[in-house]
Amino acid sequence: MSCKEIQGLMDPYIDRELDLVRSIELERHMHDCPSCARLHEDRAALRTAIGAGSLRYRAPDTLKKSVQAALVERDRQERAPGRWRWFRLPGPVIAATAAAALLIAIWWVRPVEGALQREVVEGHIRSLMANHLTDVPSTDQHTVKPWFAGKLDFSPTVKDLTAEGFTLVGGRLDYLDNHAVAAIVYQRRQHVINVFVWPTSEGDRGERAAVRQGYNVVWFVRSGMAYWLASDLNPAELRQLAGLLIR
Numbered sequence: 001m002s003c004k005e006i007q008g009l010m011d012p013y014i015d016r017e018l019d020l021v022r023s024i025e026l027e028r029h030m031h032d033c034p035s036c037a038r039l040h041e042d043r044a045a046l047r048t049a050i051g052a053g054s055l056r057y058r059a060p061d062t063l064k065k066s067v068q069a070a071l072v073e074r075d076r077q078e079r080a081p082g083r084w085r086w087f088r089l090p091g092p093v094i095a096a097t098a099a100a101a102l103l104i105a106i107w108w109v110r111p112v113e114g115a116l117q118r119e120v121v122e123g124h125i126r127s128l129m130a131n132h133l134t135d136v137p138s139t140d141q142h143t144v145k146p147w148f149a150g151k152l153d154f155s156p157t158v159k160d161l162t163a164e165g166f167t168l169v170g171g172r173l174d175y176l177d178n179h180a181v182a183a184i185v186y187q188r189r190q191h192v193i194n195v196f197v198w199p200t201s202e203g204d205r206g207e208r209a210a211v212r213q214g215y216n217v218v219w220f221v222r223s224g225m226a227y228w229l230a231s232d233l234n235p236a237e238l239r240q241l242a243g244l245l246i247r
Contacts (some may be wrong), residue, residue, distance in 0.1 A: 001029050006036045010043055017122050019132060020173045020180055116228070119176045120219075121212045124194045124230035127172070127183070133192065134170030134185055144171045148182055156182035156197040156225075159245065166193070166241050176228075186241065193231040193241060200226040207242050209235055222246045 001009075006029055012018050013026050030037045127133045136147040145158040151173060160168055169185040174196060181198040205221040216235050219228040220242060227245060229238055 001025055003029075003033060003036055006030070006033070007039065010036075010039060014040070014044055016119065016175060016178070017126065018175070019123075019126060020175045021132075023175060116177060116219075117210055117212045117217055120194075120196055120217055120228045120230050121215050123174050123176055123183070123196065124192075124215060125213075127174075127185075127194060128192060132172065135172035137170040139168050139170075141168060144168065144184070147171060148173075152180055152182060154182075154199045154225075156184060157245070158184055161186065161241070161244050164240075164244055166244065188231075188233050188237060188241070191231055191233040193229060193233055193238070195241075195245065196228040196230070198226055199224055202226070207239060209239065218242045220246070 006026060009018060009022065009026055013023060018026065030040055136144055138144050139160075139162070141158045141160045145155070148156055148171065156171075158168070158171065162168065166186045166188055169187050169192070171185065172183045174181050174183040176196055177198065179198060181196050184195040184197065186193045186195065200221055201224075202221045204223070207218055207220045209216065209218045211217070215230055215232055216238050217228065217230050218235070218238050219226070221227070227242065229242055231238055233241075
């Protein structure tokens, strides 16, 4: 890869939008090219500075005081003789404490889940635009599944769902959520479906769905594995495929 090509791919690389192969090529180039390595450092520093500024949230003084008052009251109740009860706390204090907990949940969960939705959809789009839909094109599950051996630290489940109307197209490596993942590709009529799979420490979670950039996304967790499906296929049939994957 030339320096000019590297410069064009630097922002997608920092945003983790490149596939695994291109990311490795870019990193090898930067290892041997001090100029491109400096460019990466400058761009990454700028992105970090922007991100830190945009995500910082300053709690209002009234909220801080309410939370502090709740903590003081809780400590007083714990030290008092006999059993204390939460309902003895003033209503505004309880409301302020609940609001603080809700703020933490919203600011933590939504950005993480939203970022994954974006990564999954962009990974799907890249596979269609870059002529890199599969690394191992095959309709045979016994060819696709063994191909991942040695390339990932887990073994993804690959199912032949042709009888159910979902044709296995093949598989490839991709990079999402800061690690390599398996991308298993199916086709329903003219619709391509990317099924991204990787291990997770989360417990089982039922199906959830969203629309992102005009594409439908369905995700769930089953038996220590996260499954994210992306396609322009209609939501009902995409959920049907999700159900077949965990059957």
